Amino acid sequence: MTLDKVSKGQEVVIKNIKSKTARVYALRFGISEGSKVKCVTKINNGPIILRKNHQEIAIGNSLAKQIEVDTQK
Template structure:
């Protein structure tokens, strides 16, 4: 499943980021493979808001679509 398919409240671990430019963009947001985060909000036609620790960030749909995640329990 990709990050843009997650729903509010779901907790996930980032498994892969499919291309070097997308990986670099994600790292700028503090997101890397193996990181655990939660989906806060998915804005219709807009970004996915993710919470990692105490930080919230809005990732554009194009970037979110390139990030593969695995859902985890609570």
């Protein structure tokens, strides 16, 4: 599943970041493979607000489509 498919309130683990550009952008905000993040808000066809530790960031929809995630049980 990709990050653009997560639901509000769902916690996921970043599994794979497909493109180099997406990887660099995500790393700027401390997100890499293995990172646990929570979807705080999701706007249809718009950004996804993620929380990691006590920081919130907005990930654009096109970038979210390039990030594969695993759901938390």
